[in-house]
Amino acid sequence: MSLAVLALGCSAGRAQGTVPDRELVVATKEAPPFAMKQPDGSWGGISIELWRKIAAGAHLRFRLVENQNVQDLLDDVAKGTLDAGVGAVTVTAGRARSVDFTQPFYNTGIGIAVPINESAWVSIGRALLSFGFFQAVVVLLCFAMAVGFLIWLLERRKTEHFGGGAKGLGSSFWWSTIAMTQAGAAQNAPATLPGRIVATGWMIASVIAIAVFTAGITSTLTRRGLEGAVHGFNDLRSVRVGAVGNSATTDYLSREQLPFRAFPDLQSGLSALSRGAIDAFVHDKPLLTWIVRKDFPASVRVVDTSFSSESYAIVLPKGSTLRPMLDLAVLDQIESHWWRQTLFQTLGNSRSP
Numbered sequence: 001m002s003l004a005v006l007a008l009g010c011s012a013g014r015a016q017g018t019v020p021d022r023e024l025v026v027a028t029k030e031a032p033p034f035a036m037k038q039p040d041g042s043w044g045g046i047s048i049e050l051w052r053k054i055a056a057g058a059h060l061r062f063r064l065v066e067n068q069n070v071q072d073l074l075d076d077v078a079k080g081t082l083d084a085g086v087g088a089v090t091v092t093a094g095r096a097r098s099v100d101f102t103q104p105f106y107n108t109g110i111g112i113a114v115p116i117n118e119s120a121w122v123s124i125g126r127a128l129l130s131f132g133f134f135q136a137v138v139v140l141l142c143f144a145m146a147v148g149f150l151i152w153l154l155e156r157r158k159t160e161h162f163g164g165g166a167k168g169l170g171s172s173f174w175w176s177t178i179a180m181t182q183a184g185a186a187q188n189a190p191a192t193l194p195g196r197i198v199a200t201g202w203m204i205a206s207v208i209a210i211a212v213f214t215a216g217i218t219s220t221l222t223r224r225g226l227e228g229a230v231h232g233f234n235d236l237r238s239v240r241v242g243a244v245g246n247s248a249t250t251d252y253l254s255r256e257q258l259p260f261r262a263f264p265d266l267q268s269g270l271s272a273l274s275r276g277a278i279d280a281f282v283h284d285k286p287l288l289t290w291i292v293r294k295d296f297p298a299s300v301r302v303v304d305t306s307f308s309s310e311s312y313a314i315v316l317p318k319g320s321t322l323r324p325m326l327d328l329a330v331l332d333q334i335e336s337h338w339w340r341q342t343l344f345q346t347l348g349n350s351r352s353p
Helices: 001-017 044-056 070-079 122-126 130-157 166-180 193-227 233-239 250-255 265-273 283-293 323-334 335-348
Strands: 023-029 061-066 084-086 105-117 241-244 261-263 282-286 300-312
Touching: 023 044, 023 070, 044 061, 044 084, 044 323, 044 335, 070 084, 105 265, 105 283, 130 166, 130 233, 166 193, 233 282, 233 300, 241 250, 241 265, 250 282, 261 265, 265 282, 265 283, 265 300, 265 335, 283 300, 323 335
Parallel strands: 023 061, 023 084, 241 261, 241 282
Antiparallel strands: 105 282, 105 300
């Protein structure tokens, strides 16, 4: 009976997690507003306050140490030289192979920062050089050539300027293109009844096609003038993109085969964006929004939409005995009024997106 009770006690202890009787070494990396280093060397921010709440409730003794980048933090946790990592560390499948994560405490996505007040000529140039514009022009030319070929078949033996093989075929293509633009279509027009019926239908259809094409280009230019060239992920394929190197964001961009320029940190990337060296900068949306509002409010803005899905969690070594206790503690904290109030005061919303 004594052995059974002892075994049950050990099992319960493992289920709840073991609190080590020593000072824990917890790493963080500056990532405002989740982890911010104060002028006096102390640390604050959403993630740091969350950890302090959890540590106080579990009577954990700890000291914070700083890592210069997320990869170093992950490597040190994986090697066991650190007991935990706290900040804005994204959960990914690749990272979960070498370290453990607690329950996520914040869910977010990747945001896009773009320059404010893009030049009108730059917007026009981007619109005219875009794949959509090229595609529309090719479609119109294909229709014009198809109609020209049909007219040549109907007119080549009865109308002189459409006869003569390649010469007549070229004349029919030229006439069809001129008719599409509504300029000089009466000159060298088809002479037969079937040819004129086709020509009439083509001129009517081309009026509609040109009107739709013009409206589309006007709408694109207007939207670019009002909102810039980038509105979502697909627009990134036609502009120069920047991102912080060796981050979850660059992993995502690489998987999507989207070219990007790597920067050492957010500040350098946003500085390049404000100078016009790149056209868009992508990063975790809450961190991106915080830095833009703080340091680049007059030159950079964050697009309303976001893409991908990311979660922040506390990092632990594989098989850490702290994990069961921390999982429950994280869930308790993010369901509390304190957590909602903290998110509202810091990010302007009371819950994760």
